[in-house]
Amino acid sequence: MSDPVSRLRENIAQVFLGHDAAIDRVICCLIARGHLLIEDVPGVGKTVLATALARSIDGHFCRVQLTPDLLPADVLGVSVFQRESGEFVFKRGPIFTNVLLADELNRTTPRTQSALLEAMNDGTVSIDGVTHRLEQPFIVIATQNPGDFEGTYALPENQLDRFLMRVRLGYPSPADEARVLSVRPAAFALPHLEPVLSLADVTELQARADAVRVDESILRYIVELATATRRHPDLRLGLSPRGSLALAQAARARAVMQGRDYVLPDDVLDNVLPVCSHRVLARAPGSDADGEATARVLAAVVRSLVPPG
Secondary structure (H helix, E strand, O other): OOOHHHHHHHHHHOOOOOOHHHHHHHHHHHHOOOOEEEEOOOOOOHHHHHHHHHHHOOOOEEEEEOOOOOOHHHHHEEEEEEOOOOEEEEEEOOOOOOEEEEEOHHHOOHHHHHOOHHHHHHOEEEEOOEEEEOOOOOEEEEEEOOOOOOOOOOOOHHHHOOOOEEEOOOOOOHHHHHHHHHHOOOOOOHHHOOOOOOHHHHHHHHHHHHHOEOOHHHHHHHHHHHHHHHHOOOEEEOOOHHHHHHHHHHHHHHHHHOOOOEOOHHHHHOOHHHHHOOOOEEOOOOOOOOOHHHHHHHHHHHHHOOOOO
16 A cells, blocks of 8 residues: 555545646645645636545535625634524534635735635634634635736735645646546546545544654855845845744654655755745735746845755
8 A cells, every 4th residue: 555645646636637746835835734725717727626635634624706786704603593492503614624715816806815814824714703623634725817917906915925826737748638638627527536555544644744754054044045035136025934934844844744754855855835825925015916026035044055965
């Protein structure tokens, strides 16, 4: 029997074709107890990826199509008055799930966007003064249209900071696209995808990540990297302490995926771009619409530092 991570990776790859790196990112987010933001054009398989993850871990999956008229109660739930009992009864919204696909997050208003903050940060939902705890594991996979698409609202920095990673899928290669056209996995294979991990298996992987050892030299390296982004002349916002914590936790999760109980410098370096790119801001307004400016700065910061030996 293969290890849990390999089983999960192979199962998702049956229906999500041609994006092995994206599969690893979503698994890393799951193990790290993080959330994933996918910024890309429609039709590249974002829903298939989220659905395949939920089916593979025997979890509950909900999808919310975020529109300008969506209200926070449509996501979180609402208290409904029951005439028979004379009491208010809380009706849970779609956020009470294991895997939530928040589709086109930047098409809804900031008020509804912010409704996700507590759930993503604390794993709880507060309604009418009552706090409801979400079932674990819980992961939000949100999609975002490119900023130049019509009808989009920019995600505020505090919302972006709640996502462990931001990735771009891109278009598949011609060969992979031909496979999709031939196999049509979303229509035929996805509905029959069987779970390969239980929710208990996932929480055990998360506990293993929490126990992964991070040497003091690697912690200092993460702090040096964060400090360098705060001092870089081309950035007006550097990496926050929450970002440093996210980078360390992603490194721990990658170590688990590699079958180790200790972090290597490569675990940090592999995660710098997906973990940090949406947390830093270029100094020149409008200079980073496609993320290339911050990617160049982060690459320069990495080159300027000597990783632990």
